[in-house]
Amino acid sequence: MSSWDEQWKSVGAEWYSSCGPSVDKKAIIKNAAGIGRPLALATKDRFVANGKDAELDAYDRIGGQELMVADDFDAVADNEEVYQILLGCRKADYADVMKDVKEARITAWWDRAVDIIPVSGGKGTAITQILVHYHLSKEEAMAFGDGNNDIEMLKAVGMGVAMQNASMELKAVADTICDDVAHDGIYLYCKEHGLI
Numbered sequence: 001m002s003s004w005d006e007q008w009k010s011v012g013a014e015w016y017s018s019c020g021p022s023v024d025k026k027a028i029i030k031n032a033a034g035i036g037r038p039l040a041l042a043t044k045d046r047f048v049a050n051g052k053d054a055e056l057d058a059y060d061r062i063g064g065q066e067l068m069v070a071d072d073f074d075a076v077a078d079n080e081e082v083y084q085i086l087l088g089c090r091k092a093d094y095a096d097v098m099k100d101v102k103e104a105r106i107t108a109w110w111d112r113a114v115d116i117i118p119v120s121g122g123k124g125t126a127i128t129q130i131l132v133h134y135h136l137s138k139e140e141a142m143a144f145g146d147g148n149n150d151i152e153m154l155k156a157v158g159m160g161v162a163m164q165n166a167s168m169e170l171k172a173v174a175d176t177i178c179d180d181v182a183h184d185g186i187y188l189y190c191k192e193h194g195l196i
Contacts, residue, residue, distance in 0.1 A: 024104045025082050028116055031097050032087055040067060041076060042084040048076045055088025059113035085116040109147025124152030131156075144178070144186050145170055161189060 025041075029050070032039045038051025040060070048070035049056070060067040070076065085104075089097055094106055097116070107122060108114040123143075131141055139158035143150070146163035147170065154160025154173050162174035163185050171177060179185035190196045 024101045025077060025085070027100045028085055028087075028097065028104065029077060031099050031101075032089075035089070035093055035096050037087055037089055037093075037097075038069075040086040041073075041080075041082045042086065043076060043080045043082055047086070048073050050074075050077075053088050055112045056086065059086060059088060059110065062110070083117070083121070086113065087116065088113045107149040109149040115149065122152055123150060124156040127153055127156040144189075145174075146181070161186075 029039065038049060038053055038056055040047050040049040040056065047060075047065065047067070049067050050073040051069055052067055057067050087097065090112065094114070097114075098104070098106065103119050104116050105119050105122075106114045106116055127141065127143065130136075131138060137158070138156065141157040142159040142161065143153045143157045144161045144163060145151075145154055146166045148167055150162075150166075151170055151173055154162065154170065154175075159176070160174045162171045162177045163180045164177060164183075165180040166174070166177070178189035187196070
């Protein structure tokens, strides 16, 4: 069996993971409560929330999920590894949310909510780990993005493509721009460049 076949046998197996330290998790939960915001924790198996507000609920719905408040939120927060925290807030709240937090950072694609992830995590880190795992160079990879949370991902690949509706910050780091999703931007870009 070729090494490529061997590598594909690992699809579905976990070979990289990045979760935040519990001290940061506790600080973020405390800080969110201090500004009157509920939050949701993403564990390996589920999302658990300690409440709802308009921003957090809308953020989850954009992702196609319905946010459910969990009776066992505190137990999950105390005992399970958390990979991501979702929180409705504005940029003016960032400093309060991240007070006493050392090993996590905010990434956001929407101005009304954030993802809080480990410093060692993120889309760029994930892309880099995939490239290493499959013995691919940065130049052999392409990524498409439309939010500021995609900046590090576009920097991690050889061809970073920003969607037409992307922010100016993302377009500035992109190698090129394609049409937006509503106008089949990814499909048309791939077709025009002989990728499909």
